Structures are given as structure tokens and as C-alpha cells.
Amino acid sequence: MTSRFSSERIMEFWTEQALAHGQEAGASWSDVRVMEMEVREIAKRLGHGMRVLDVGCANGFSTLQLARSTGINVRGIDYIPEMIEAARLNLAESKDIPQAQVEFDVGNILSLAEADQSFDAVVVIRVVINLENWQRQQQGLLECARVLRPGGLLLLSEATLQGLSRLNALRREWGLDDIPMPPFNFYLDEPKVAAHLEGSLELVEIVNFASTYFAATRVIKPLLAKLAGDFVNPADPLMEFNRWMSTAPAWGDYGTQKLLVFRKR
Numbered sequence: 001m002t003s004r005f006s007s008e009r010i011m012e013f014w015t016e017q018a019l020a021h022g023q024e025a026g027a028s029w030s031d032v033r034v035m036e037m038e039v040r041e042i043a044k045r046l047g048h049g050m051r052v053l054d055v056g057c058a059n060g061f062s063t064l065q066l067a068r069s070t071g072i073n074v075r076g077i078d079y080i081p082e083m084i085e086a087a088r089l090n091l092a093e094s095k096d097i098p099q100a101q102v103e104f105d106v107g108n109i110l111s112l113a114e115a116d117q118s119f120d121a122v123v124v125i126r127v128v129i130n131l132e133n134w135q136r137q138q139q140g141l142l143e144c145a146r147v148l149r150p151g152g153l154l155l156l157s158e159a160t161l162q163g164l165s166r167l168n169a170l171r172r173e174w175g176l177d178d179i180p181m182p183p184f185n186f187y188l189d190e191p192k193v194a195a196h197l198e199g200s201l202e203l204v205e206i207v208n209f210a211s212t213y214f215a216a217t218r219v220i221k222p223l224l225a226k227l228a229g230d231f232v233n234p235a236d237p238l239m240e241f242n243r244w245m246s247t248a249p250a251w252g253d254y255g256t257q258k259l260l261v262f263r264k265r
């Protein structure tokens, strides 16, 4: 089993990502197609003028796409100062977005500086999985719940143990090895998250928005690559095949990445 990163090592990892990728989407993840799908799925649940907190926004790639496509007023926070510097540069270069609509600041999900009930929605994209144990994850989730107004939405796009296990079951059937959880991540247990938030948030739905994409790119693509030969790298997320599959409707329950939608009671 891969040894897990400590919280210090996870923070170092994100600083390295910020320094290596600057203003590019790759600071957050190489699989830009899933990032685009996440934004599309989350945008459906946001409306013009809503006050939104984007927790763990990295260099603002998704934050700015959400602001552009929905007209929300959004505050993005991240605990890596270099990510926030890059996010501010990305905002300044986004001439199509009213600058007053977006702000970026350094902040930690474990202890948010924002006031109780001050947002209509809180967006959290692949952040809670970076907290090094369930205790920290619980703390971060409760902080997000605290800053939501009653009726407000928590839009949590995270990798889950259930999603990874379904994907690996499909891979095994076709002779492919299991995909391990990255050493800097601790995937969420869906029922545990719902039970933990039950007192303050109602689980509205779990959307397996990337199921087809994960099955296609993590099962069908490696099998096709074996046929095609060495010149195909199945892990290359920028291939046309990935772009095509990211436009397909979501079938099945093979997505590692899911959107958990909660409403504040």
C-alpha cells in the first residue's frame, strides 16, 4: 500500500503545483476535461447575483469559469498564497468578467474567516480529499456548512471511495490493475459524509456526472491503447478521445469524481 502524505507534505505538494503551473489549469489537475464537466454540473445549480464561496479555489480556473457562465458574485479562497497570486492575475486578465464580481484571498477550510450564514452557496471542488484524516475532513465540512445561509447549497465535487471501488471493479473484469488512491488524497466515504452533515445539511442528490468519462478513459482507453501500440499514452488527458467522451451523457456509476449536493436546513 502507498504511504500517505502528512498535512505538511500535502501543503508542500500544492505549493509545488502552484509554482510549476502558475496561471494554468494544470495547477489543480491534469485532467482538464473533468474540471470542465465539474464546472458545467455546478453551474446548473447557481444563478446570477448569488453570493458564492469557492473553497480551495487554486489559481481560480474553475472560479472564473463559474463567474463567467453564471454571473455569480464569488469569493475564492485557498491556503497556498502562490495559488491566490496566480488567481488574481487570472482575474485581471479576464476582461469579460466585471472585476468587482470576483475576489480571491488566502484562507483555510479548517477555519474559515467568513461569517456565519453569509453565502447562498459554497463550492468545494477536490479540496476535502486533501485533508489528511476523517477528523480534519469533518471539521472542514462543518466550516462550509456554517457559512451557508438556511436553504443555501453546498456543492461538493470530490472523489469518493465508492466511486473508486466501482471503477476498479470494472477494470478488474478486463484484466486491468486497480487504480490506487493518490498518496496526497483521502477519498470520501459517501454515507459517512451524509451522516456527519445530517444535523445541519440535507443531502439532496449525488450526481455521477463523470461516470461515462471515467469508464471510457480509465477502462476502454487503456484496452484500446494495448491494441494500438506504444505510441498511445492512455493517461494523456488532452487526447481527442477524452474531449469526445467528456461530451457523452453520464451512464452508470463508475465516476471516481462525484457531485454531492446538500441544502442547509
Ligand SMILES: C[S@@+](CC[C@H](N)C(=O)[O-])C[C@H]1O[C@@H](n2cnc3c(N)ncnc32)[C@H](O)[C@@H]1O
Binding pocket: 014, 027, 028, 029, 035, 055, 056, 057, 058, 059, 061, 062, 063, 077, 078, 079, 080, 083, 107, 108, 109, 110, 124, 125, 126, 127, 130, 131
Ligand atoms: C485539486 S485542487 C482544486 C482546485 C479548484 N477547486 C479547482 O476546481 O480546480 C485542491 C486545492 O485545494 C487547496 N487546499 C488544500 N487544502 C486546503 C485547505 N486546508 N484550505 C484551503 N485550501 C486547501 C490546495 O491548495 C489546492 O489549490
